Amino acid sequence: xxxxxEASTVIIPLCCVASFTLTxxxxxxxxxxxxxxxxxxxxxxxxxxPTVPEMGGPPVLIGFLFGLFLFTGLNLFVLGTLxxxxxxxxxxxxxxxISFFGVFxxxxxxxxxxEGVSGFERYKRRGLSIWMHFLLPLPAAIPLMAxxxxxxxxxxxxxxxxxxGCLYPLLVxxxxxxxxxxxxxxxxxxxxxxxxxxxxxLTTVGVFALVRGRVEAAALSLTFAASLLAFLRYNWYxxxxxxxxxxxxxxxxxxxxSVVGNMEKISVLCFAPWAVEAFLxxxxxxxxxxxxxxxQDGTLKPPPGGVHSLTHLVMRMGRFREWQVTAILMAVEAxxxxxxxLHCLEVI
Numbered sequence: 001x002x003x004x005x006e007a008s009t010v011i012i013p014l015c016c017v018a019s020f021t022l023t024x025x026x027x028x029x030x031x032x033x034x035x036x037x038x039x040x041x042x043x044x045x046x047x048x049x050p051t052v053p054e055m056g057g058p059p060v061l062i063g064f065l066f067g068l069f070l071f072t073g074l075n076l077f078v079l080g081t082l083x084x085x086x087x088x089x090x091x092x093x094x095x096x097x098i099s100f101f102g103v104f105x106x107x108x109x110x111x112x113x114x115e116g117v118s119g120f121e122r123y124k125r126r127g128l129s130i131w132m133h134f135l136l137p138l139p140a141a142i143p144l145m146a147x148x149x150x151x152x153x154x155x156x157x158x159x160x161x162x163x164x165g166c167l168y169p170l171l172v173x174x175x176x177x178x179x180x181x182x183x184x185x186x187x188x189x190x191x192x193x194x195x196x197x198x199x200x201x202l203t204t205v206g207v208f209a210l211v212r213g214r215v216e217a218a219a220l221s222l223t224f225a226a227s228l229l230a231f232l233r234y235n236w237y238x239x240x241x242x243x244x245x246x247x248x249x250x251x252x253x254x255x256x257x258s259v260v261g262n263m264e265k266i267s268v269l270c271f272a273p274w275a276v277e278a279f280l281x282x283x284x285x286x287x288x289x290x291x292x293x294x295x296q297d298g299t300l301k302p303p304p305g306g307v308h309s310l311t312h313l314v315m316r317m318g319r320f321r322e323w324q325v326t327a328i329l330m331a332v333e334a335x336x337x338x339x340x341x342l343h344c345l346e347v348i
Contacts, residue, residue, distance in 0.1 A: 018066055020063065020229060023062065023230035026062050030058055031241050034054065040052060059227075059231065060224070061227075064227045067227070068088070068223050072085070072088065087150070088220070094141065101245075102244070137181050141174035141178075150173075150261075152164050179278075180251040180274075183278045187274055188247050192232055192236040192323065197273070199229050205217075206220075206222035207341070214260070276310060277309060277310050290309040302315040
């Protein structure tokens with residue numbers, strides 16, 4: 001029985017509500033579990049540097065997978081159709097592989113080996129080596145490569161439509177996954193920053209996918225965005241849980257959505273703040289952190305040594321508290337996404 005694209009589109013809000021609800025209800029339980037298990041980090045921008053449960057990925061993944069499986073089941077057994085089932089399952093495999101990598105990285109960061117003895121370095125753990133961050137995520141691209149997800153033509157900003165042939169699954173997909181994952185992990189460290197900006201970006205891309213009739217890509221992006229919104233309730237200032245491994249998963253979902261929906265142009269444009277962050281971190285040879293120095297009045301002051309993060313740039317603009325820095329960067333990302341959305345719809 002086939003009800004058409006419209007019926008498939010209608011069930012996406014239902015799946016988003018399911019994702020939001022499950023993440024919202026499961027996160028407090030994970031907070032208690034992580035604290036009891038000792039999986040905690042230091043909130044270095046709070047008085048007394050309190051410990052906070054570190055690994056926020058599992059409750060978000062639970063909500064995301066439930067919503068996506070609900071979308072798949074309703075399409076297959078009620079509507080009787082799902083055009084890109086193989087691509088959808090490959091995307092789920094990629095996200096789960098990346099989540100495993102993120103969990104491993106978070107746990108190794110919690111072992112009692114510090115980078116240094118002063119400043120932020122007193123609270124920073126070694127974790128995985130830099131070269132591991134560039135190699136370990138690559139196997140996660142194999143599911144997308146194997147099913148040749150997406151199309152080989154790309155609409156590249158300032159270039160136009162290009163047909164890359166076999167280079168698309170064999171080169172573009174793994175390189176994109178590698179770069180996006182590492183970039184999303186760089187713009188991080190403030191309460192609500194990763195989840196908030198990720199929510200704005202993925203919601204924009206998901207709505208664009210719906211407008212263009214790319215339902216599977218919309219389901220990927222919007223169910224995860226709904227889970228992020230629920231998680232943000234607990235990650236917002238003052239955070240009750242840190243994202244930890246979630247940073248990598250946000251990047252993985254973004255790449256999967258872009259590939260499945262053939263939406264590279266809007267994805268690149270919406271991802272611009274993270275690209276800028278990567279270049280700022282490169283100027284410090286990837287040694288700088290996004291943290292600020294807490295002042296007596298509760299505002300944050302950028303660390304000495306130049307601007308090596310977008311967070312430092314915002315801190316130099318005025319006397320802002322941590323949540324205000326996060327809110328400003330979310331607003332910047334919202335403006336970028338609106339302009340990208342209108343540009344890709346050829347409105348501007």
